[in-house]
Amino acid sequence: MATATLDAANDTLGAGTADIGMVNSGGLRNELDTNGDGIITYMEAHDVLPFGNANALVTLTGAQLKELLNQQWQPGNKRPVLWLGLSENVTYAYRLVTDESGNQRGEVFSVRVNGHEVDDNATYRVAGNSFLLSGGDNFTAFKQGTGYVETGYIDLDAMVSWLQNHADKVQPAVRRHSVGFANLQRTGNHASFDVCGLSFTAGETHPTYVHVAVNGVDFGYWPVTDTGAIADEDGIKLTPYAGQAHVEMDLTDEQAALFGDSINQVQLLASDDVHLDGANATYVNFDTMPTPGTPGTSGEEKPSGGEEEVTPAPTPTPTPDEPPAQASAKPARVSPMQSAYPIRLTPPPLAGRGFW
Secondary structure (H helix, E strand, O other), X not given: OHXXXXXXXXXXXXOOOOOEEEEOOOOXXXXXXXXXXOXXXXXXXXXXXXXXXXXXXXEEEHHHHHHHHHOOEOOOOOOOEOOXXXXXXXXXXXXXXXXXXOOEEEEEEEEXXXXXXXXXXXXXXXXXXXHHHOOHHHOHHHHHOEEEEEEEEEHHHHHHHHHHHOHHHOOOOOOOOEEEXXXXXXXXXXXXXXXXXXXXXXXXXXXXEEEEEEOOEEEEEEEOEOOOOEEOOOOOEEHHHOOEEEEEEEOOHHHHHHHOXXXXXXXXXXXOOEEOOOOOOEEEEOOOOOOOOOOOOOOOOOOOOOOOOOOOOOOOOOOOOOOOHHHXXXXXXXXXXXXXXXXXXXXXXXXXOOOO
């Protein structure tokens, strides 16, 4: 939906007008294909987006965009994390920190749009629904934005148009757009930390290994456990942290100097999940950003935009915690979806749309 929102703004206002698409976590009210027949009717689309909010656009600075993403954590609310949906060209990383009130929350330190790191002083045009872009759901950073304009679409129109024009892309997401880090420890050249938020929490396939490259140091592959949901004081599980990997390694002097004392640069973000031939293991990689809209590419390819990829230090000798020997080399990527989800959009049974 976030990608459809982005496309709708650019279709209406001109290509390149909007940079990012967003949708609030409460903005989608039903599954897209409720009966699983592979056909999306107008009524099914309407049941996903029943509000009739305007499709709109607002401009934020890079610093305001990071503040906005930080506002996903709302301790004390019934839903303490309101995960924003982001268009497919946006990825970000956050540290899990404890604030002055003792609450666990995220601190976003890296955001990439189309493979490029966000500049705090640059401006980015965000497309979304009028409720969200007016500061709804406590996303008050939007109120600092400038140049608010509505595109003429309502959110349902935007989604219907996108479905009609992109039926070949209607398929389940296979990777998260974000990754979290916590519990960094440095003792001499020994470094350890946790990577979290790697898994969705419904019925999607979960990754079993992650390839971690942080601050220019390649830590190799590490197993992902299907755990990591952190409970707040009321026992409510904060499921965005599900899917964790504990990473621990003795660094060379050169690696230790490169790594430093804080996690501030991740070779992000993620190629498609890949499957190792001949083994029942799934990997998610955080070392390459593919060109949006294309399958994941090998780690040797330059990131989107032609920038030179930072060459990580050599992968350490595998330990018992790492994949078996046959999996120690970076496997060739294959698309997790060999064919598109078979969707076609049927028109509404009623003439016109005044009924809605």
